[in-house]
Amino acid sequence: MSRSTRDAAAVPPGDDDDDDLTIRIQALRHTYASGVEAVAGVDLDIPPGQKLAIVGQNGAGKTTLVRHLNGMVRPTAGSVRIGDWSTAEKSIAELSHRVGYVFQNPDEQIFARTVAADVAFGPKNLGFDEHRTADSVAAALEAVGLAHEAGAHPHHLSLSERKRVAIAAVLAMQTPIVVLDEPTTGQDDAGVRLISTIIERLTAAGTTVIAITHDMDFCVENFDRVVVMTRGTVRADGPAREVFAREDALEHAAVEPPQLIRLATALGWGETPTDPVSFVDALERHRRGSSGGR
Numbered sequence: 410m411s412r413s414t415r416d417a418a419a420v421p422p423g424d425d426d427d428d429d430l431t432i433r434i435q436a437l438r439h440t441y442a443s444g445v446e447a448v449a450g451v452d453l454d455i456p457p458g459q460k461l462a463i464v465g466q467n468g469a470g471k472t473t474l475v476r477h478l479n480g481m482v483r484p485t486a487g488s489v490r491i492g493d494w495s496t497a498e499k500s501i502a503e504l505s506h507r508v509g510y511v512f513q514n515p516d517e518q519i520f521a522r523t524v525a526a527d528v529a530f531g532p533k534n535l536g537f538d539e540h541r542t543a544d545s546v547a548a549a550l551e552a553v554g555l556a557h558e559a560g561a562h563p564h565h566l567s568l569s570e571r572k573r574v575a576i577a578a579v580l581a582m583q584t585p586i587v588v589l590d591e592p593t594t595g596q597d598d599a600g601v602r603l604i605s606t607i608i609e610r611l612t613a614a615g616t617t618v619i620a621i622t623h624d625m626d627f628c629v630e631n632f633d634r635v636v637v638m639t640r641g642t643v644r645a646d647g648p649a650r651e652v653f654a655r656e657d658a659l660e661h662a663a664v665e666p667p668q669l670i671r672l673a674t675a676l677g678w679g680e681t682p683t684d685p686v687s688f689v690d691a692l693e694r695h696r697r698g699s700s701g702g703r
């Protein structure tokens with residue numbers, strides 16, 4: 410799958426197009442013009458096909474780190490390699506052959522007048538012919554459960570649907586690496602399950618999936634490896650169950666959902682709501698439960 414995503418004509422000549430698209434981040438630092446050092450020395454190797462989650466509190470540098478992969482952010486120091494490419498030497502257009510990045514906020518990503526046109530933009534730009542573009546768009550919309558909205562104006566969809574349009578737009582590009590920036594935000598349980606299925610299918614096909622998430626249940630259920638970031642650095646890195654056993658690291662990272670989980674635990678609810686909505690739901694259920702009614 411990964412090889413077929415790259416249109417030979419659009420890949421610059423002289424590229425040794427080998428199949429090993431290991432991501433190699435070395436001594437990476439990024440300081441914004443404002444003076445904020447968002448990434449403060451990160452080393453990370455991500456082998457092809459891995460399912461990696463990045464967690465950590467807001468401002469920890471997660472988005473800045475992953476935006477190096479598609480060239481939206483450039484290293485201030487250190488390097489990011491994707492297979493035989495150094496991202497510093499590649500344009501965003503070139504990097505889009507290897508890395509698809511789904512924005513946290515779909516409204517920063519979606520711009521076309523119809524869902525189908527938006528999802529078709531990436532594959533067309535990668536040089537897919539009309540037939541392949543149409544097939545890829547149809548499959549991507551099917552995967553996110555929005556085939557019936559192909560002709561809709563994105564602004565007429567809900568935020569959770571627009572988020573899934575943004576995911577479809579990247580799926581349609583069939584890149585060997587997919588980066589999802591907080592994909593489950595605003596999704597209900599069905600939406601989260603759908604995204605889990607997409608991730609499973611992607612990795613079954615050999616795609617590397619990297620997701621930033623605040624949803625620890627989603628994280629535990631879908632990812633082999635978890636990286637905890639604090640203040641622009643990697644605080645913990647390992648298999649999900651190992652990392653989640655490290656309360657010190659999680660506490661230090663002030664990952665938000667575990668605070669709710671801790672509160673729910675302290676209240677003796679016997680369940681672990683991972684976002685404010687499910688927390689409020691649980692609170693209401695427990696209130697009803699304790700007042701005897703239903």
Ligand SMILES: Nc1ncnc2c1ncn2[C@@H]1O[C@H](COP(=O)(O)OP(=O)(O)O)[C@@H](O)[C@H]1O
Nearest residue numbers: 441443445447466467468469470471472473474
């Ligand atoms: N475009 C930007 N310009 C200046 N500072 C930024 C920009 N984007 C993020 N930052 C700052 O960089 C730090 C890391 O942000 P970010 O990478 O978005 O973290 P996270 O995704 O973990 O919330 C924060 O202090 C944030 O305010």
Ligand SMILES: [Mg+2]
Nearest residue numbers: 471472473513
């Ligand atoms: Mg972010």
